[in-house]
Every structure is written in structure tokens, then in C-alpha cells.
Amino acid sequence: MAVVTENGLTDGTSRTVVQNLKTLYMGLLRPIELESSFGHFNDAVLTVSELEARPQVLLIGQYSTGKTSLIKWVTGINSAFFDIRPQPSTDKFMAVVHGDEEKVINGDAATCLPKLPYSGLSRFGSSFLSKFQVLVEDADILKQITFIDTPGVLSGDKQRISRGYDFMKVCRWLASRSDLILLLFDAHKLDISDEFKEVIESIKGDGDKCRCVLNKADEIDGENLVKVYGALMWNLGKILQTPEVARMYVGSFWDDDYKCKDLERLLNQDRKDLVQELRDLPRNVCVRRVNEVVARARAVKVHMALGCSLRAKLPAFGACGRRQQKQRYLAEHLPEVYAEVMKEYEFAPGDMPPLENFKERLRSFKDFRSFQRSCKTQQETLDRLIQQEIPRLMALVGGVSASDLGNKAPNGGGKTDAQDFRLEGATRAAERSWLCGFFVLLLLLVVAVGVAAFLRPEAALEVLKSLETHPWLAPMRPWLAKIHEVWPQAPGELNVTPIHLATDSAAATEL
Structure with missing residues (x-):
């Protein structure tokens, strides 16, 4: 049998896959489950001990x-x-x-x-x-x-x-x-x-x-x-x-x-x-854990679509018990809602939850307003999890050879090193932080130039000239050049009167 660690996972790749899978579930899937009341209609959220458990x-x-x-x-x-x-x-x-x-x-x-x-x-x-x-x-x-x-x-x-x-x-x-x-x-x-x-x-x-x-x-x-x-x-x-x-x-x-x-x-x-x-069983534990999370993500995706459809059918005003009456009506005519959701989202009949079980849970659900009005953002997150994150995670397992007609992976056979998985995620995070810092710096620069232009236009012009040659602001040179082109070249051409001149003029008028 395979060698097993204390928590039941096999050493090496299996443990790495399950740890990364745990991160994906806790960061992407579990918040959507809690937000959409998925636990009321299905099993409760998974715990860390369940993901790391022995077979x-x-x-x-x-x-x-x-x-x-x-x-x-x-x-x-x-x-x-x-x-x-x-x-x-x-x-x-x-x-x-x-x-x-x-x-x-x-x-x-x-x-x-x-x-x-x-x-x-x-x-x-x-x-x-x-x-x-x-x-x-x-x-x-x-x-x-x-x-x-x-x-x-x-x-x-x-x-x-x-x-x-x-x-x-x-x-x-x-x-x-x-x-x-x-x-x-x-x-x-x-x-x-x-x-x-x-x-x-x-x-x-x-x-x-x-x-x-x-x-x-x-x-x-x-x-x-x-x-x-x-x-x-x-x-x-x-x-x-x-x-x-x-x-x-x-x-x-x-x-x-x-x-x-x-x-x-x-x-x-x-x-x-x-x-x-x-x-x-121990040899295939990581593949089964991935399969469970993917199946759960698909179930959450269908559940989100059903919840949004039910929420959209509620009346805008619930006076005189109209909302409760509409909820009871929708619970009894659930097959029509199923057909509408399958047509709109292109779900297969096998993707839908059991009708009688869902109807029973729906009757005990207090208020359909707990469902989301729109599930577009959540659907995109689930699609990214299923279509991008999980395939990258499955590449760690390997075992499937690549086609001769396609592009082979650098390691061959569709294998990806676990360190590459972590480094790629860290690189994307670094890129996002760099972009955020860049836009913050740009915003501060615009504010500073605007204030300087209002107070002392001549000094602002000199600042723009010095910024164009600064090596740290090389990505911003095209924008600085455009600002310099439209900036007045002499103080007499300025349309803004400096504050100290305006103050002296007003004082002379009063005298």
C-alpha cells in the first residue's frame, strides 16, 4: 500500500493537491455556499478535517x-x-x-x-x-x-x-x-x-x-x-x-x-x-477529493441559478401576504422553474437537484428574498474554479500523456511541478499589487500637479519637465508628454491667476 502520513494523506503530490484544493474551496467555493444558503438544501459546508481525512x-x-x-x-x-x-x-x-x-x-x-x-x-x-x-x-x-x-x-x-x-x-x-x-x-x-x-x-x-x-x-x-x-x-x-x-x-x-x-x-x-x-483507495484519494469539490461546485452553480430565478419571480411589494402566497405557488410549480432554468443556463436534466427533495426543503425556507438578485459574479467565480483552477490543480497529478498534435508541457506528459503552481499564483498576486501601486501613484501625481497648477503654475511646469526624465516614471512618459504639450509655455499665457496676485489686486481695489 501507499505510504500515509498522520492525517491519512499519501506523501508528496497527493498531500500537495489536497492542500491546494483546500485553499481553493475555502477561498472561492465556501463563501458562495454560505451566501446562497446552499447548506439548507444540501449537505453542510465541508470542513478541513473532512478534506484531509483518510479514505x-x-x-x-x-x-x-x-x-x-x-x-x-x-x-x-x-x-x-x-x-x-x-x-x-x-x-x-x-x-x-x-x-x-x-x-x-x-x-x-x-x-x-x-x-x-x-x-x-x-x-x-x-x-x-x-x-x-x-x-x-x-x-x-x-x-x-x-x-x-x-x-x-x-x-x-x-x-x-x-x-x-x-x-x-x-x-x-x-x-x-x-x-x-x-x-x-x-x-x-x-x-x-x-x-x-x-x-x-x-x-x-x-x-x-x-x-x-x-x-x-x-x-x-x-x-x-x-x-x-x-x-x-x-x-x-x-x-x-x-x-x-x-x-x-x-x-x-x-x-x-x-x-x-x-x-x-x-x-x-x-x-x-x-x-x-x-x-x-489511498492511491486515488486526491483524485476523489478533487472530484467531490468539482461536483459540489456544479451543484452550487445550479443552486445559485435556481435561487436567482425564484427571487426574480417575487412581487415587488409583499402587502397582504402576496409574497408568502407567491412563495407557496412557486414551491408547488417547481417543475416549471426547473425547465426555465435549464433552458436559460443550458443545464442538463442530470445537473438539477432531486425535485422532491428540493421542494421539501423549499417549503421550510422562510423567505426567498434571502436568495441573490443576480448570480452573474458568483457564476463567473465558479466557472473560473471549474475551468481554470481545477485543471491546473489536476496537472499536478499527471498520469495522462499529451497529444502529439498539441503543445507539450515543458516537463512532458502534462505534468506540472507543485512549486510552479505556487509560484504562478504568487506571480499573479505580485502583478496585481504592482498595478494597484501604479494607479495609486498616478492618482497622487495628478492631484499634486493640479494643486501646484492652481497655486504656482511656473513651478508646476518645471516639475513636469523633471518628471519626464525620471527613470522610475518611464511608463508614464507618454501621458506626461501630452500634459506638457497642452501646458502654457509662459506665465503670461496662463488662464489661472496666482493666488498671491489675486490677493494683491483685491487689496488695491479696496484702497
């Missing part, structure tokens, strides 16, 4: 599908905190992280630790935090990957209501911040409960990170395994509503020997494939 693997499944057993098998940890039984045993969300000694950190304390990316979980309340723990273990793989174990998904409404927190929203929050999502199924229990179905539907937006695991497959023979595999793929296709289904790993992920030896070769191969995918 996370989230395990979701119904009870007794082998989630905890898989974590124990991968990490090789024999801990008393891993309660493995035939009946439902895991009743808490448990993050398994690396540390020097074994200990458990409760939820309230875990959200306050700056090294852990779980401060955002405090939004789900104390009832959830009492069901969240962080298990610290000293295992080599935990230096690079963090595992999150979840309670078994229930099937009855009574158990769902008694949780005390929204299980689906918690899973959605964890899924959006995970690098790999494993959906576990038991080969003997293929029924998918309503709650599990809702959880799968809620993480559709992270479908590229989802993998399916058909566990306990060694307990059935080959003929029945084919039937089980086909039935599971059919059920998942109906839930995901897509012809492409996620990668399916078939096996038995524990240390015991296989009960059915017929499929030992197949099960061992899928074991190796799953382990290899886990090993690849």
Missing part, C-alpha cells in the same frame, strides 16, 4: 449480513468491542480508526476532536450521538482506511420510529463523505426491507461508490448460487432504476473454512478483488 469505507446492510465480521476479517482485529452473534448485535454506528492503543470514544467527544471528520454529525442531535462511537485500534490497514460499521437495517415501522433519529439521513451524510460504500446481502435472506430500500434510494447520487457484497455464499451450492445471484440483481435493478448494476462481490468474508468446496476458486478470486479495491 472511508461505509458498510450498510440488514441485520446479520456479516458487516462486523467483514471489518474484523479485513483488519485482523480480535477485539471485545466486535460483538458478533447470529442475532442482531450491532446497535450503534461505529467508526474504526487508527490509534496507538485500544479505546472507545463516545459520540459527543468524537465530534469535538479536530483530527476526526465527524463534527458535522452533531446536527443529528444527542439521540444519535448516544448511538455513535469511535473505536481506536492499532492496525496497519487503519493507517490508510477508516471503516464505519452501521446497525442492521430493520423491517418494521415500530423499530424505525423507536430509533430516535433519522437513520436514512445519517446514512446519506456518511455516504456522501465515504470513498467506498459496501451494501451487504445474506445469500439466505434476499428480502430487501422498506427501510433498506429507502436507504439505497437515498444514496443514488453516490452510486459510483457503491459495491454489492453477497456474503455467506459458501453455504449454498453452485446451482442455487446462480439463482440467488440473478434474483438479487433483479431486485437491485428495480430499486436503482438503472440497467447498470454495481459490481457484485460473492464470497464468505471471515476466517472459517468454506463449507462448500465447489466454488472455492470463484470465492477466493472475489476476495482478492475486494481486497485490491480497498488497497487502491
Whole structure:
């Protein structure tokens, strides 16, 4: 595996990319998120600990599908905190992280630790935090990957209501911040409960990170395994509503020997494939972080356009409740707003947020006047982030060769040194500061010449002549020459009467 530093990032280029990405997010994207109320309609703003966190693997499944057993098998940890039984045993969300000694950190304390990316979980309340723990273990793989174990998904409404927190929203929050999502199924229990179905539907937006695991497959023979595999793929296709289904790993992920030896070769191969995918997570962490920020920037861009469109449709005067009435009308006729925004900004249907989710959040939004009147400046900033800053950042990663028809980079293969990235930004900042200083100096010069021309025109003329030959003002020589051309050449040609002459003339008149 790749070498990992204390905060979970691989040494060298990956750490440089993530640090620069953090600067771009905090400086460009995050202010627009806060300004546009993006957090009310989507996930809250990202934190520094989330951007610098180790890759996370989230395990979701119904009870007794082998989630905890898989974590124990991968990490090789024999801990008393891993309660493995035939009946439902895991009743808490448990993050398994690396540390020097074994200990458990409760939820309230875990959200306050700056090294852990779980401060955002405090939004789900104390009832959830009492069901969240962080298990610290000293295992080599935990230096690079963090595992999150979840309670078994229930099937009855009574158990769902008694949780005390929204299980689906918690899973959605964890899924959006995970690098790999494993959906576990038991080969003997293929029924998918309503709650599990809702959880799968809620993480559709992270479908590229989802993998399916058909566990306990060694307990059935080959003929029945084919039937089980086909039935599971059919059920998942109906839930995901897509012809492409996620990668399916078939096996038995524990240390015991296989009960059915017929499929030992197949099960061992899928074991190796799953382990290899886990090993690849730290190598690609910087690319995934960039992908997350770009996807978030596109979502903010669409959100800004929707907010500006809704704000423009409000009446100028909100007397007699007209504004509230118009807000309710727009919330109910949101598809028309979607169509208008897609046509005006040329957005694809897949770029738009889920209609029902956005409508639900819009109903609880107090005042549409909180949206911006115009989003042109913010749109330009986001376009610059996506089209200029991110490509320059991705050039640090390299790995893609340049076309023979195009201009090759000086380093070859599209590679850019990290120091060049920082120096270019510093050069642009220096250019901006030089221009600001130049215009300030020009303004002071104009004011000084104007005052001198009013008080003593002869002295001002001499100053202009001396300034034309000054080496520091070489860029201003054309302008000084023009001023000198139109300046009177003799004191008698001046149209401005000096102050001391005007004072003497007035005194003589009075006498």
C-alpha cells in the first residue's frame, strides 16, 4: 500500500493537491455556499478535517449480513468491542480508526476532536450521538482506511420510529463523505426491507461508490448460487432504476473454512478483488477529493441559478401576504422553474437537484428574498474554479500523456511541478499589487500637479519637465508628454491667476 502520513494523506503530490484544493474551496467555493444558503438544501459546508481525512469505507446492510465480521476479517482485529452473534448485535454506528492503543470514544467527544471528520454529525442531535462511537485500534490497514460499521437495517415501522433519529439521513451524510460504500446481502435472506430500500434510494447520487457484497455464499451450492445471484440483481435493478448494476462481490468474508468446496476458486478470486479495491483507495484519494469539490461546485452553480430565478419571480411589494402566497405557488410549480432554468443556463436534466427533495426543503425556507438578485459574479467565480483552477490543480497529478498534435508541457506528459503552481499564483498576486501601486501613484501625481497648477503654475511646469526624465516614471512618459504639450509655455499665457496676485489686486481695489 501507499505510504500515509498522520492525517491519512499519501506523501508528496497527493498531500500537495489536497492542500491546494483546500485553499481553493475555502477561498472561492465556501463563501458562495454560505451566501446562497446552499447548506439548507444540501449537505453542510465541508470542513478541513473532512478534506484531509483518510479514505472511508461505509458498510450498510440488514441485520446479520456479516458487516462486523467483514471489518474484523479485513483488519485482523480480535477485539471485545466486535460483538458478533447470529442475532442482531450491532446497535450503534461505529467508526474504526487508527490509534496507538485500544479505546472507545463516545459520540459527543468524537465530534469535538479536530483530527476526526465527524463534527458535522452533531446536527443529528444527542439521540444519535448516544448511538455513535469511535473505536481506536492499532492496525496497519487503519493507517490508510477508516471503516464505519452501521446497525442492521430493520423491517418494521415500530423499530424505525423507536430509533430516535433519522437513520436514512445519517446514512446519506456518511455516504456522501465515504470513498467506498459496501451494501451487504445474506445469500439466505434476499428480502430487501422498506427501510433498506429507502436507504439505497437515498444514496443514488453516490452510486459510483457503491459495491454489492453477497456474503455467506459458501453455504449454498453452485446451482442455487446462480439463482440467488440473478434474483438479487433483479431486485437491485428495480430499486436503482438503472440497467447498470454495481459490481457484485460473492464470497464468505471471515476466517472459517468454506463449507462448500465447489466454488472455492470463484470465492477466493472475489476476495482478492475486494481486497485490491480497498488497497487502491489511498492511491486515488486526491483524485476523489478533487472530484467531490468539482461536483459540489456544479451543484452550487445550479443552486445559485435556481435561487436567482425564484427571487426574480417575487412581487415587488409583499402587502397582504402576496409574497408568502407567491412563495407557496412557486414551491408547488417547481417543475416549471426547473425547465426555465435549464433552458436559460443550458443545464442538463442530470445537473438539477432531486425535485422532491428540493421542494421539501423549499417549503421550510422562510423567505426567498434571502436568495441573490443576480448570480452573474458568483457564476463567473465558479466557472473560473471549474475551468481554470481545477485543471491546473489536476496537472499536478499527471498520469495522462499529451497529444502529439498539441503543445507539450515543458516537463512532458502534462505534468506540472507543485512549486510552479505556487509560484504562478504568487506571480499573479505580485502583478496585481504592482498595478494597484501604479494607479495609486498616478492618482497622487495628478492631484499634486493640479494643486501646484492652481497655486504656482511656473513651478508646476518645471516639475513636469523633471518628471519626464525620471527613470522610475518611464511608463508614464507618454501621458506626461501630452500634459506638457497642452501646458502654457509662459506665465503670461496662463488662464489661472496666482493666488498671491489675486490677493494683491483685491487689496488695491479696496484702497
